Amino acid sequence: MRPRPEAKARAFAALAAAFLVFAACPARAAEEADLPALRELFRRPPPAVLPPDPLRESRERLGRHLFFERLLSGTGRMACSTCHDPARFFQDDKPRAVGVFYRTLARRTPSLFDLGEVRPLMRDGRAASLEEQVLMPILDPNEMGQTEERLLAQLGRVSFYREAFAAGFPGEGLSRATLARALAAYLRTLESPRTAFDAWVEGREDALEAKARRGLRLFAGRAGCIACHHGWRLTDDGFHDIGLPSRDLGRGRFDPERPFAFRTPSLRWVGARPPYMHDGSLPDLLAVIAHYDRGGIDRPSRSPLVRPLGLSRAEKEDLLAFLSSLSRPPPDERGGIAE
Ligand code: HEC
Ligand code: HEC
Missing domain, CATH: 1.10.760.10 (Cytochrome c-like domain)
Structure with missing residues (x-):
C-alpha cells in the first residue's frame, strides 16, 4: 500500500476508540456494542491518490x-x-x-x-x-x-x-x-480488494446478514477479539502469545519478555487464506474459533486477553459468519446477500 499521511493518526484514533469500547463496556457493551461506532473503528482509509511520478x-x-x-x-x-x-x-x-x-x-x-x-x-x-x-x-x-x-x-x-x-x-x-x-x-502497491464488510462499514446495511452482525457484536464484545484485531486491517500490529502449542519463540528471540508472541495478522480476506497461524497449524476458521474458545495453553506469557470463552455453538457460527464477511467481495449493486 502507498503511504498515506493521515493513516497513522487514524490508526491511533482507532486504537484509542477500541480501547474505550473494550474497557468502558466489558460484557454488557459486548452484546449491545454500538454498531455505528464500530463502523468508524473499521473504516478503510480512502485509496491514496499519488501524483503521477x-x-x-x-x-x-x-x-x-x-x-x-x-x-x-x-x-x-x-x-x-x-x-x-x-x-x-x-x-x-x-x-x-x-x-x-x-x-x-x-x-x-x-x-x-x-x-x-x-x-x-x-x-x-x-x-x-x-x-x-x-x-x-x-x-x-x-x-x-x-x-x-x-x-x-x-x-x-x-x-x-x-x-x-x-x-x-x-x-x-x-x-x-x-x-x-x-x-x-x-x-507498497499491493492493496487488498474491498469486501462485503467494507460495504457495510460504508453504510450498506444489506451487505452483512444478521448472523454476521451478531458475529461482529461478539467479536467486539464478549469474545474480546477486537482488543488485538482492530483498525481497518483488523490488527494492532502488536506481538502477543495466544497460547498455541508451537515451540517457536517468535518475538521472544529478540525480546525475552515476549516468548511465543507473534505479530497479529491482518484479517482481511482471512477466510480465503487457510491454513492459519505462524505455523499453519489450524486448518480452517472453525479450528481458529475453537482455539480461542478453549483459550489455548495457560502459561505466564499468554495474553490475559486470551482465556476460555464458553461460546455456544450458535455463537461460534455467528463469529464464523462475521469472519466470512471479511472474505468475500461486496454484494453487487442490485441485490444484497440473501439471509
Ligand atoms: C491477545 C491478542 C489477540 C486476541 C484477543 C485475538 N487474537 Fe487473533 N491473533 C492474534 C495473534 C498474535 C495471531 C497470530 C498468532 C500466530 O501467528 O501464531 C492471531 C491470529 C488470528 C487468526 C489467524 C490469521 C492468520 O492469517 O493466520 C484469526 C482468524 C484470528 N486471530 C481471529 C481472532 C478471533 C476470532 C478472536 C476472538 C475470538 C481473536 N483472534 C482474538 C492476536 C489476538
Ligand atoms: C520459500 C517461500 C518464500 C519465498 C520464496 C519468499 N518468501 Fe516472503 N515470506 C515467507 C515466509 C515463510 C515469511 C514469514 C517469515 C517470518 O515471519 O519469519 C515471509 C515474509 C515476507 C514478508 C513479511 C510480511 C509481513 O507481514 O511481515 C515480506 C514483505 C515478504 N516475505 C516478501 C518476499 C519477497 C519480496 C520475496 C522475494 C524476494 C519473498 N518474500 C520470497 C516465504 C517466502
Whole structure:
C-alpha cells in the first residue's frame, strides 16, 4: 500500500476508540456494542491518490518484474511469487513454506497485502522496513539460497534489467540497495480488494446478514477479539502469545519478555487464506474459533486477553459468519446477500 499521511493518526484514533469500547463496556457493551461506532473503528482509509511520478512508476514496474524473477534464487527455480502467489492472496496453501531443495521452513508464508504502514515486519518483527525485509528471503540459504554477488552478476547480464535499473535509478543503476528499493516499491502497491464488510462499514446495511452482525457484536464484545484485531486491517500490529502449542519463540528471540508472541495478522480476506497461524497449524476458521474458545495453553506469557470463552455453538457460527464477511467481495449493486 502507498503511504498515506493521515493513516497513522487514524490508526491511533482507532486504537484509542477500541480501547474505550473494550474497557468502558466489558460484557454488557459486548452484546449491545454500538454498531455505528464500530463502523468508524473499521473504516478503510480512502485509496491514496499519488501524483503521477514516472520515476516511482518505473521502480514499481521493475519491482514487479523482480518479484516473478527466478534468478533471485540460487537454483534459478524459485521466485518470490512461488511462495507469495498472487492468485492466493500472495500466500501458498502449505502450512509452512517450502524453500530451495524442498526444505520446509519454520513458518507459514504470510499474505503481502496492505504492508505499506506495517513496522516492524515479519511474524517476529525482525525486519525494520520493507527495504530491509526483501533481501532476507533471497540471501537465506534455506529460502531462496542466492548470494548477493551472483545475483547482481546474473541480473547485470540481462539487458532488460540494465536498462530498467538505469531508468528507475538514474545515476545509481543496479545494486543491492536499488534492488531492495524496487521490490519494496512494488510491494507498497499491493492493496487488498474491498469486501462485503467494507460495504457495510460504508453504510450498506444489506451487505452483512444478521448472523454476521451478531458475529461482529461478539467479536467486539464478549469474545474480546477486537482488543488485538482492530483498525481497518483488523490488527494492532502488536506481538502477543495466544497460547498455541508451537515451540517457536517468535518475538521472544529478540525480546525475552515476549516468548511465543507473534505479530497479529491482518484479517482481511482471512477466510480465503487457510491454513492459519505462524505455523499453519489450524486448518480452517472453525479450528481458529475453537482455539480461542478453549483459550489455548495457560502459561505466564499468554495474553490475559486470551482465556476460555464458553461460546455456544450458535455463537461460534455467528463469529464464523462475521469472519466470512471479511472474505468475500461486496454484494453487487442490485441485490444484497440473501439471509
Ligand atoms: C520459500 C517461500 C518464500 C519465498 C520464496 C519468499 N518468501 Fe516472503 N515470506 C515467507 C515466509 C515463510 C515469511 C514469514 C517469515 C517470518 O515471519 O519469519 C515471509 C515474509 C515476507 C514478508 C513479511 C510480511 C509481513 O507481514 O511481515 C515480506 C514483505 C515478504 N516475505 C516478501 C518476499 C519477497 C519480496 C520475496 C522475494 C524476494 C519473498 N518474500 C520470497 C516465504 C517466502
Ligand atoms: C491477545 C491478542 C489477540 C486476541 C484477543 C485475538 N487474537 Fe487473533 N491473533 C492474534 C495473534 C498474535 C495471531 C497470530 C498468532 C500466530 O501467528 O501464531 C492471531 C491470529 C488470528 C487468526 C489467524 C490469521 C492468520 O492469517 O493466520 C484469526 C482468524 C484470528 N486471530 C481471529 C481472532 C478471533 C476470532 C478472536 C476472538 C475470538 C481473536 N483472534 C482474538 C492476536 C489476538
